[in-house]
Amino acid sequence: MISLEKVRQRAESDAKTYGYYLNPDPEFLNDLLEGLRKNEERYGYPSCPCRVATGNLELDRDIICPCDYRDPDVAEFGTCYCALYVRKDVVEGKTSLMPIPERRPLEKQARAYAVTAEKIAEKAAATTAKTEQPRSEVRKKLWYCRQCGYVVYREDPPYVCPICKAKREMFAEIAVRIDLAG
Amino acid sequence: MNVVKVAGKNNKHKVLVYALSTCAWCKMAKKFLKDNDIEYEYVDVDLCSQEDHEKIRNDIEKRGGHASFPTLIIDDKKLITGFRKDLIKEALEL
Ligand code: SF4
Numbered sequence: 313m314i315s316l317e318k319v320r321q322r323a324e325s326d327a328k329t330y331g332y333y334l335n336p337d338p339e340f341l342n343d344l345l346e347g348l349r350k351n352e353e354r355y356g357y358p359s360c361p362c363r364v365a366t367g368n369l370e371l372d373r374d375i376i377c378p379c380d381y382r383d384p385d386v387a388e389f390g391t392c393y394c395a396l397y398v399r400k401d402v403v404e405g406k407t408s409l410m411p412i413p414e415r416r417p418l419e420k421q422a423r424a425y426a427v428t429a430e431k432i433a434e435k436a437a438a439t440t441a442k443t444e445q446p447r448s449e450v451r452k453k454l455w456y457c458r459q460c461g462y463v464v465y466r467e468d469p470p471y472v473c474p475i476c477k478a479k480r481e482m483f484a485e486i487a488v489r490i491d492l493a494g
Numbered sequence: 495m496n497v498v499k500v501a502g503k504n505n506k507h508k509v510l511v512y513a514l515s516t517c518a519w520c521k522m523a524k525k526f527l528k529d530n531d532i533e534y535e536y537v538d539v540d541l542c543s544q545e546d547h548e549k550i551r552n553d554i555e556k557r558g559g560h561a562s563f564p565t566l567i568i569d570d571k572k573l574i575t576g577f578r579k580d581l582i583k584e585a586l587e588l
Pocket residue numbers: 359360361362375376377378379380381382392393394395396397
């Protein structure tokens with residue numbers, strides 16, 4: 313079992329690496345860290361405390377903390393969705409903290425729900441005939457940053473390149489071709 | 495579904511909070527209601543069964559919201575997404 317202290321250290325070091333700060337309100341921060349700890353215990357990975365996870369890693373990958381949406385959210389609003397990571401001006405009290413809109417695309421949420429619904433339907437139909445239903449799936453691809461060469465195997469390229477900070481538009485898909493005509 | 499009722503002197507409005515047990519904004523919303531002595535009910539959606547979770551999501555969407563937490567439903571009709579203190583105060587006439 314992971315300790316709260318470990319979760320805190322991880323968040324602190326991550327904030328440092330990216331030049332962010334953790335929420336200045338100790339109680340608020342503690343609640344979030346405890347939420348992350350609880351989720352890691354529940355699902356095996358620290359999914360976002362302010363979002364509903366499915367427990368299916370492939371479907372939750374984009375909301376594992378730090379989530380895919382943190383960098384663009386901190387850049388635009390000064391805080392991530394949960395207000396765990398904040399910008400310097402927020403810590404200094406120059407910008408006040410407000411709940412921000414959800415950046416996670418609706419399709420990703422809907423897909424998680426569809427899988428849940430499929431599971432429920434399956435349970436209900438377990439005794440009756442099997443129904444053929446289109447399955448939700450996650451298609452991963454290889455992407456590379458055209459600026460620095462960073463490669464990632466994910467459904468979508470990151471909003472910001474974690475290495476050179478290039479924008480998402482800098483990413484291109486790597487086409488893999490196997491030539492059989494030796 | 496485990497709906498928890500929190501007593502308060504102010505019961506002018508019917509307040510239902512869809513929350514997550516892990517989310518700090520949800521906790522703040524609950525605390526705000528309690529501090530203002532508002533009677534309210536809440537459901538921690540992450541602790542619900544998948545079936546109940548579906549029901550809650552449908553309920554939120556039916557009212558024009560999207561599954562984001564906390565979501566407050568006031569008097570069965572007004573929906574507030576997120577801990578928007580200003581909107582909550584207005585809806586509860588605080
Ligand atoms: S919104 Fe913040 S706390 Fe939630 S997963 Fe993203 S970075 Fe972590």
